[in-house]
Amino acid sequence: MGKWAATGICVLLLIAWVLSGWWSIEWTRGTQADWIGIGCDRGRLGTGHFVSTAFGAPGPLPRMDGIEVHPTSGFDWYFGFRLGQTVVDPTFTLTTSNVPIWALALPVVGLAVWLWRIDRRIAGACQSCGYDLAGLAPNAVCPECGKGAPV
Numbered sequence: 001m002g003k004w005a006a007t008g009i010c011v012l013l014l015i016a017w018v019l020s021g022w023w024s025i026e027w028t029r030g031t032q033a034d035w036i037g038i039g040c041d042r043g044r045l046g047t048g049h050f051v052s053t054a055f056g057a058p059g060p061l062p063r064m065d066g067i068e069v070h071p072t073s074g075f076d077w078y079f080g081f082r083l084g085q086t087v088v089d090p091t092f093t094l095t096t097s098n099v100p101i102w103a104l105a106l107p108v109v110g111l112a113v114w115l116w117r118i119d120r121r122i123a124g125a126c127q128s129c130g131y132d133l134a135g136l137a138p139n140a141v142c143p144e145c146g147k148g149a150p151v
């Protein structure tokens with residue numbers, strides 16, 4: 001991955017994070033008795049699987065397909081995982097996982113910083129200490145650490 005691609009992903013994650021503090025977006029698919037959702041809400045990316053045993057009879061069930069956007073406010077910073085029945089409705093089982101966007105961004109930010117540093121070193125700096133060797137003879141020894149030659 002190039003440094004620009006990594007930087008671009010950082011920016012996109014930052015935009016998604018900020019926007020999700022104001023609006024949540026959720027994509028859903030399935031029937032009212034069994035549907036899945038993928039969404040972005042309050043600074044987190046989430047997935048969910050919802051199953052209801054209240055719909056016993058076979059036959060066409062109302063569909064839950066679509067994308068919904070709701071206003072929201074604030075951020076959740078923590079991870080969230082849940083598996084099991086809801087307290088309110090025992091016929092309703094849900095499995096959800098929520099991952100904060102900061103946790104997704106962290107490794108990408110680290111990668112981007114590292115890639116930018118590597119690039120800076122290649123552009124005429126000492127391989128061992130990063131000292132700028134611009135203006136010195138091509139094979140000169142580094143005046144800072146006494147090692148190596150510029151790449």
Ligand SMILES: [Zn+2]
Nearest residue numbers: 126129142145
């Ligand atoms: Zn050096």
